[in-house]
């Protein structure tokens with residue numbers, strides 16, 4: 001069932017007029033007649049609306065820094081911030097020879113009222129000393145939470161002193177929760193610091209093996225990164241570093257030697273990809289390892305980039321072997337999924353990435369969107385020059401980099417690169433909107449009111465989002481599959497991931513549970529009324 005402008009109008013009419021005016025710009029019906037319509041994104045959520053977004057600290061410490069296993073990540077703030085970014089994202093990591101893994105720990109200065117009044121710098125200093133004494137990490141990060149910025153603790157000065165005292169790298173991140181309109185600001189803050197202080201600081205001058213790549217924007221949720229690495233290594237690639245799932249400070253320092261950067265999640269890491277290209281000459285390729293077709297396309301694009309007969313043959317052999325192995329299993333599960341519909345609303349990339357996997361199972365995504373992506377994640381990178389920076393985006397300093405005089409290397413002739421850009425998405429991401437079908441809905445920063453309204457209107461068979469909305473949806477009698485942490489499952493990337501996803505989703509459909517649930521609105525009518533904006537009724 002397609003939504004019409006009239007349906008949308010009725011939905012908007014239930015909102016106060018100011019909210020209506022704002023939300024209209026964040027919701028589109030895909031209409032092929034209008035070429036690439038503009039959507040509003042990366043702007044403030046209206047206070048009082050229940051959004052699914054996180055904060056800048058979540059994006060910096062929780063998303064980008066947290067998965068790096070050999071650094072100790074200290075949260076300077078009250079205990080809640082550290083507690084809620086401890087383990088719930090399910091970014092996995094294992095210990096390797098000479099690389100420690102601190103990922104199961106949560107480090108917090110546990111600020112109390114007295115620290116807020118008298119300052120928390122001493123406490124932070126003492127904590128760094130304790131961490132060094134007990135764990136001897138090679139590097140430490142300090143992430144600021146809201147009160148730290150409000151009281152003015154100078155975490156940069158504390159970090160500088162600690163670095164001198166202990167002789168290890170100590171990086172401070174001013175990623176107070178309020179630094180941006182969402183976690184996206186935190187990604188940017190983390191990316192800038194890594195480009196400036198970590199990447200390219202290692203000793204290696206040349207790649208240690210042929211076909212060396214970095215995998216960017218892969219966070220190993222539920223083991224996704226491990227599945228991708230399994231496939232890449234099988235084909236013959238050498239993975240220099242992963243940013244940042246199961247990643248390490250040690251490996252990131254030598255990321256400059258790779259011949260190609262793969263970008264899985266464009267939103268969270270495109271800044272690093274761009275800056276590495278400018279500084280070290282490494283092109284970046286947009287890949288998507290979610291879904292069989294997308295995985296195959298990504299592998300073939302990589303083979304085109306390296307242009308090596310043996311690598312291409314091996315790519316095709318691995319693809320043929322894997323497809324022959326997994327497709328018959330997926331086909332069985334797909335029988336339970338035919339002609340179903342899905343909502344796919346995730347953070348800044350998965351709202352797009354999972355649509356192909358759903359389609360392969362026979363499920364059409366009729367509503368999709370992102371919590372905090374920017375316009376380019378919807379409309380494609382071509383529109384970047386037309387994005388007007390606002391006060392919130394200006395909050396994060398843009399890092400200026402230049403070609404490194406010693407380590408910049410052209411990976412191929414500019415002519416060949418230009419020719420390749422015509423064929424594969426090098427330095428390019430066309431965004432989600434092009435892949436949406438006619439009449440389907442694109443929503444930015446979907447809120448809980450809209451979630452319920454769209455569910456009533458479109459009656460999807462499955463809802464994919466996160467922990468903040470899944471239980472409401474399940475109470476409505478609709479299976480919900482979290483696409484942030486994958487609930488307790490995964491990996492969902494690559495060939496094995498597609499099998500897991502097919503199994504989990506079809507299990508959701510096959511469960512008799514849903515027949516025992518009567519949607520609450522069937523028993524008692526939802527509250528109804530009209531907006532009183534004038535205050536005179």
Ligand code: CFM
Nearest residue numbers: 219265268346347348349350484
């Ligand atoms: Fe990138 Fe992510 Fe995502 Fe993201 Fe996230 Fe995540 Fe996400 Mo949750 S980095 S933008 S900030 S793919 S934690 S692993 S699932 S919202 S769509």
